[in-house]
Structure formats: C-alpha cells, structure tokens
Amino acid sequence: MKYIYNLAFKMAVSATIALIIAELLNLDYATVAAVIAILSIQDTRKKALVIGKNRVLACLIGLALSIIIYNFIGHNSIGFGVFLIIFIPLTSKLKVEEGMIATVVLSTHLLVASNITLIMLKNELLLMFIGIGIASIANLFMPSLEDSFKDDREQIENSFRIIISRMSKSLITHSVDIYEQKLMDEIEENLKESKNRAYKIVNNNFFNRSSYYIDYINMRINQFDIIKKMRIHFEKFYMSFEQTKLIAEFTNNVAENITEDNDCKELxxxxxxxxxxxxGMELPKSRDEFENRAQLLQFLNDIEEFLNLKRNFAITYIDNKNKTLE
Structure with missing residues (x-):
C-alpha cells in the first residue's frame, strides 16, 4: 500500500493509464498524454491543484494563439518563432509557467499540420485533460504526515529539554558540554525537515485550513534562535552569585516543562x-561582578522571551481549545 504514495510509482502508473486511455480513444500523439500526466504529479494536493489549473489555462491560451498565428503567418518556423516570442512571456506574466512546456508540445502538433481543424483541436484538448485528469486522481493519494510530525515534535521538545538543562548546569560549573554543538546542529536540521513536513500537511488538506503545524514549528524555530543567543552569554560567565543559583534552578525548571501543552503561565x-x-539583593561590589550579573539578567531576559513565544502560541491554540472543552 505504501507504494501508492511514492512519486515515481504514481508517475509510472499515471503515465501508463493516460497512454492506454489516449490509445483507446485513437488520439494522435497519445504519448503526450503520458508525458503531461508525469509532469502533473506533485508532492502536495494544493500544489497539484494549482499546477493543474495553470496548465489548463496555459493550454487554452496557447492553442488559441497557435490558431491565430499559424493562420496569419503560416505553418512554418517563423510562425512558430512568433508564437514562442508571444506565448513564453505571456505565461510568465500570467504566472502559469507550469503549462508552458506541455502547451508548446501541443502547439507543434498544429504547426506540422497543413490545416487546423476542430478534430485536431479536440485531439489536443483531450490529450491535456486525460494527462491532467489521471494525474489529479493519483495526486489524491498522499501519505498522512501527522504521525511523522508528532515524532518530530517530540524529538524537538526533547532536544530543547536537554540543551536548556545543560545550560542550567553550565551556569554553575562555567563549562560547556563538548557535545552541545553537535546537538544544536541536529536540532537545526530537524527543524528544517519538520517545517517542510508542516507545509505539506497544510497543503494536503483542503477542508481543515488550520495553520497549527506551521505556527508550531515557526514558534520552535524562533525559540531556537533565542537558545543561540542564550549560549553566547556563557562566553562571559566566570563568576557565581546568589542570583546564579536561582536562575540555574529556574532554567532547569523551564527545561523540565518544555511540552506541547504547557501554556507557560506559571513559568x-x-x-x-x-x-x-x-x-532586594545586595548590589554588585565590583565592576567584574556588575558585568557578570548584567549578563546573568540578560540571560533571564532571553528565557522570558523564550517563554513568551510559547505563551503567545498557547493563547491561540491551547487556551482556546480548553475553553471549547469547558
């Protein structure tokens, strides 16, 4: 069953079915229907719908131009050149470039004919509709990515917990874990993959237009940028104070509460x-102590910004959900 979601498999099956139908209808240039079917296979339903629409529009415009230009200039290389000079910029202006190549191929069929007839136009339109139609059916079969996104979410949150927990220890020890950068690189890569998956989930669902997946991953990406800022402070930490211990304990508390459903109110x-x-604590006694405590407070500011991002997300999704259930 999983093969039905594979792009290469869908291309092969769609092209074969499109060719069989075109041949059963005794259409000229039947293989073009297969090529159009291959070109129309996409990785999301929304993208497939948009490209299919653009391809139909480009085809109708291209065939109309072909009739006008070839009848006035002639079925020759000059006529074809004029067609391309007008059609290619027009597809760009109308933002239907996806249909350019297929339409140019269909236009060449009219170019080599001595006379353009309704039967020929019907042939070209059927080639286009068969190719796009079969591909559209195949594009309905898209894998469910929600479970994969859930795994991504758990991995990201767990990585955040680890990295922030290590920061709480580093505040006291003034040392940075040697594997921290490796973990940061893994988080960054995971965030990129998850964002791509989030957009695919949204673009595969025509009926539920919630942007939860995109908003969630963007929130975590913004939090990750703050984590990068938080790491910079450790280059200047070399003294410990009473505040250091308090912030370290609070940082560890933040790490333990990084979950999807935490609204961050208490934090x-x-x-x-x-x-x-x-x-209410005693003021710094030296310039070095002042500078270190200032960095410590900036670190706290960054944590607050980190929490505020999740709080804003929670107001939209978690708080409203809870109100609905009440």
Whole structure:
C-alpha cells in the first residue's frame, strides 16, 4: 500500500493509464498524454491543484494563439518563432509557467499540420485533460504526515529539554558540554525537515485550513534562535552569585516543562517573582561582578522571551481549545 504514495510509482502508473486511455480513444500523439500526466504529479494536493489549473489555462491560451498565428503567418518556423516570442512571456506574466512546456508540445502538433481543424483541436484538448485528469486522481493519494510530525515534535521538545538543562548546569560549573554543538546542529536540521513536513500537511488538506503545524514549528524555530543567543552569554560567565543559583534552578525548571501543552503561565509568573527577589539583593561590589550579573539578567531576559513565544502560541491554540472543552 505504501507504494501508492511514492512519486515515481504514481508517475509510472499515471503515465501508463493516460497512454492506454489516449490509445483507446485513437488520439494522435497519445504519448503526450503520458508525458503531461508525469509532469502533473506533485508532492502536495494544493500544489497539484494549482499546477493543474495553470496548465489548463496555459493550454487554452496557447492553442488559441497557435490558431491565430499559424493562420496569419503560416505553418512554418517563423510562425512558430512568433508564437514562442508571444506565448513564453505571456505565461510568465500570467504566472502559469507550469503549462508552458506541455502547451508548446501541443502547439507543434498544429504547426506540422497543413490545416487546423476542430478534430485536431479536440485531439489536443483531450490529450491535456486525460494527462491532467489521471494525474489529479493519483495526486489524491498522499501519505498522512501527522504521525511523522508528532515524532518530530517530540524529538524537538526533547532536544530543547536537554540543551536548556545543560545550560542550567553550565551556569554553575562555567563549562560547556563538548557535545552541545553537535546537538544544536541536529536540532537545526530537524527543524528544517519538520517545517517542510508542516507545509505539506497544510497543503494536503483542503477542508481543515488550520495553520497549527506551521505556527508550531515557526514558534520552535524562533525559540531556537533565542537558545543561540542564550549560549553566547556563557562566553562571559566566570563568576557565581546568589542570583546564579536561582536562575540555574529556574532554567532547569523551564527545561523540565518544555511540552506541547504547557501554556507557560506559571513559568512567566516565576520570572516576575525572580526579578522582584533580585531587587532586594545586595548590589554588585565590583565592576567584574556588575558585568557578570548584567549578563546573568540578560540571560533571564532571553528565557522570558523564550517563554513568551510559547505563551503567545498557547493563547491561540491551547487556551482556546480548553475553553471549547469547558
């Protein structure tokens, strides 16, 4: 069953069926229907629908131009050149470039004919509709990517937990895990793959237009950018204070609560409580202590921004969902 989702398999089957139908109808140039079917196979339903529409529009425009130009200039190389000079820029202007190649092929059939008849036009239109029609049916069979995205989500969240948990330890030890950069590279690659999968999920579903998958992965990508900023602070941390321990404990608490359904309300409240507690603590005694504590507070600002991104996401998806269930 999994083969039905494979692009190469769908291309082969669609081309074969399109050719068989075209031959059964005794169409001239039947193999063109097979080529159009191959060109019309796409990796998402939305993309297939858009390209199919563009290809039909380009074909109708191209055939109309062919009739006018070949009848006035002649069925010769000059006529074909004029057709291309007009048609190619026109497809670009109308944003239907996907139909250019197939239409040019259909136009050559009219070019080599001594006279353009309704039967010939019917032949070209049927070649196009058979190729696009069979491919459209094949494009309905798309793999469900929700489970794969769920696995991506769990892996991303687990990686975030690990990296932020290590940061909480580094605040105390002033040392960075040697495998941290490897983990960062893996997270970045996973985020790219997950974003691609998110767009495919949305573009494969015509009825549910929720942008949850895209919004979720964009939120995690923005959080990852903040994690990169947080790492930079460790280049300047070399002193420990009372605040260091408090922020380290809070950072570890953040790491433990990185989950899809966490709305970050309590964590955001804890940030405010930490700030209030810091205000009552003794002021820095030296320039070095001042600079290190300033970096520590900036680190806390970054954590707050990290949480705020998830909080905004939660307001849209988690809080509204809970209200609906109440």
């Amino acid at each position: 955001m409240k804890n940030v405010l409580l930490l700030r209030e507690e810091f205000k």
